[in-house]
Each structure stands twice: as structure tokens, then as C-alpha cells.
Amino acid sequence: MAFSWTARNYRKKTKEEALELIMKRAKDRYDMYIRLLELVGVATKKGVPLIIENPWSMQHYLKQGNFVQPPSVVDMDRTRRGDYFRKPTAYWFFNCEPTSGFTFEPTPKDQIKDILHSKKAPHAGLCSEERSMISPNYARNFICDFILGKEQEQFGKQLSLF
Amino acid sequence: MEIKGKVHCLYEQSGTFKNEFIKLCIPAEDYDIQNNFGQTDHIIDLFAETKTAYMGGGKYLGFN
Numbered sequence: 001m002a003f004s005w006t007a008r009n010y011r012k013k014t015k016e017e018a019l020e021l022i023m024k025r026a027k028d029r030y031d032m033y034i035r036l037l038e039l040v041g042v043a044t045k046k047g048v049p050l051i052i053e054n055p056w057s058m059q060h061y062l063k064q065g066n067f068v069q070p071p072s073v074v075d076m077d078r079t080r081r082g083d084y085f086r087k088p089t090a091y092w093f094f095n096c097e098p099t100s101g102f103t104f105e106p107t108p109k110d111q112i113k114d115i116l117h118s119k120k121a122p123h124a125g126l127c128s129e130e131r132s133m134i135s136p137n138y139a140r141n142f143i144c145d146f147i148l149g150k151e152q153e154q155f156g157k158q159l160s161l162f
Numbered sequence: 163m164e165i166k167g168k169v170h171c172l173y174e175q176s177g178t179f180k181n182e183f184i185k186l187c188i189p190a191e192d193y194d195i196q197n198n199f200g201q202t203d204h205i206i207d208l209f210a211e212t213k214t215a216y217m218g219g220g221k222y223l224g225f226n
Contacts, residue, residue, distance in 0.1 A: 035209050038216035042223055049163070096163055134175045139182040147163050148186070 049096035082137030099149030
């Protein structure tokens with residue numbers, strides 16, 4: 001959508017102005033995509049374990065098969081592990097494999113945030129800080145479930161749902 | 163997965179993951195071009211550093 005004249009970002013622009021912005025967006029995407037591939041390249045050359053995270057909800061470039069491998073893990077609901085947002089998220093593991101675990105630490109419903117109603121970014125094309133937030137609980141649970149394979153005693157034994 | 167050495171957390175929310183690794187007794191540092199919360203260990207241009215590291219150099223991502 002962001003590459004279409006009908007995108008909301010361009011509603012007050014002429015077609016020529018929108019086209020310039022679309023071309024800039026395409027170049028920015030290309031530049032960032034190359035940086036991503038270079039990061040994978042560095043890890044591959046050195047044999048260093050690397051884990052990359054990216055949203056997996058709406059259609060986007062990486063979701064259209066434009067990456068070196070499919071995601072290793074996709075968490076469809078981060079609130080089950082204590083995050084603020086449901087926000088489906090994909091994780092790619094390079095030079096390592098995810099462990100499997102499921103720490104069930106559901107976020108109370110009144111604390112779950114909605115991306116559509118989050119604080120906006122300072123300008124178009126930038127993701128707002130609030131939307132990007134990851135809760136410390138989620139980070140800890142992700143590390144224990146998928147990196148360390150560590151059972152957390154305070155949550156008891158959980159069945160893996162993956 | 164056994165972690166040998168230090169964990170390096172990059173880009174946005176790297177501080178959140180860094181702090182949790184440290185609480186789990188795993189040494190960790192974070193890298194970002196921003197320092198919004200005053201806790202970033204290494205404030206660097208990760209794009210430039212990645213490009214340099216891929217070409218064989220790099221101070222932080224060279225992993226030498």
C-alpha cells in the first residue's frame with residue numbers, strides 16, 4: 001500500500017510529489033534490506049549465532065519470500081508471554097536453533113495495548129516508540145523459551161505449543 | 163542453547179533484552195544509534211558498522 005498513489009501518506013500530495021516519495025521509500029527499503037543481508041553475511045562468515053526479529057502481522061517485504069530463509073519461530077500472540085501487544089512477530093535463527101518452551105504469563109486484559117490506538121510516531125514512515133515497546137517479561141520469557149531452553153520455576157511446567 | 167561469552171543486542175529494544183540477559187546472569191551489551199533511555203552501552207551507527215564489518219572491518223561487529 002505504501003507504494004501506491006492511493007496510500008494515506010500521499011493523500012495531500014500531487015502524483016508527482018507522491019512518486020518522488022515512493023521512489024525514496026523504495027530506495028530506503030533497498031538500503032535497509034542490503035544492511036540486513038550484510039548482517040546475516042557477517043554472522044555467516046564468522047559462524048556467530050544471530051537472531052533477527054521482525055513483525056509478522058501485515059504483509060511486508062520479508063513476508064513475501066524476499067529473505068534467505070523462512071522464520072524459525074513465529075509468535076502469533078505475544079501477550080501470552082507477558083507483552084503489551086499481541087503483534088505477531090517472526091524470529092530468524094542463524095547458526096543456532098531455537099529451543100522449545102512455552103512460558104504462559106498472560107498480560108492482564110486491561111494492560112493489553114492496541115497498535116492502532118498507540119501514540120503516533122513523530123513523522124510518517126517511522127514506527128512509534130510505543131508500538132515498538134517490548135515488555136521485560138516478554139523478553140525474559142522469550143530468552144528462556146527459545147534461546148536457553150530454561151524452565152522458569154515460578155511458572156511451573158508448561159506444554160510447548162509449537 | 164549454551165551461550166559462550168557475551169550477548170550483543172542490536173537496534174530498537176536492545177536494552178530491554180540486554181537487561182533480561184543480565185538478570186539471567188548472562189553478560190550482555192547493547193548497541194543503537196539512539197540513547198533515549200540513557201542506558202545504551204554503545205551509541206553507534208549500526209548501518210555503517212554493518213557495512214564495514216561485511217567488508218571485513220568493523221570495530222564492533224567484526225567479532226574479532
